[in-house]
Amino acid sequence: MSQNLSSNTYATQKEICMCGDLDFIRISKTPQNPKREFYGCAKGNKEYGGCGYFRWVDDDTPVIREEKFNLLHMLYKAEESLGEVRSLFLEAEASRDWFKDQMKEA
Ligand SMILES: [Zn+2]
Numbered sequence: 687m688s689q690n691l692s693s694n695t696y697a698t699q700k701e702i703c704m705c706g707d708l709d710f711i712r713i714s715k716t717p718q719n720p721k722r723e724f725y726g727c728a729k730g731n732k733e734y735g736g737c738g739y740f741r742w743v744d745d746d747t748p749v750i751r752e753e754k755f756n757l758l759h760m761l762y763k764a765e766e767s768l769g770e771v772r773s774l775f776l777e778a779e780a781s782r783d784w785f786k787d788q789m790k791e792a
Contacts, residue, residue, distance in 0.1 A: 703727040703739030711743060 705727065714722040723743040729736025 704737035705729060705739075 703726075711723050712726050714720065714724055719742075725739070725741045725743060727736035727739040731738045
């Protein structure tokens, strides 16, 4: 039964930074992200002897981020092909009309 847990790992996993310390939630005070919560290395940045680990609490997991990227890429590709199909269709319509005219004249 343990195999089925992998997809939920991120939701239940405790945040552990690279130096193995438990990260804790802090509040961002930067103007760009005011009052936004993030997980940070308990020791802090490298200058304080920590690893500088950082992740927004409400941020997507890397897996979800990758999924989103892949979906957007697929959507982009689909729109691209749709554009190609559309122009092929218009071309086909134009040559059909041209042939129609030719038939009328013949
Ligand atoms: Zn750390």
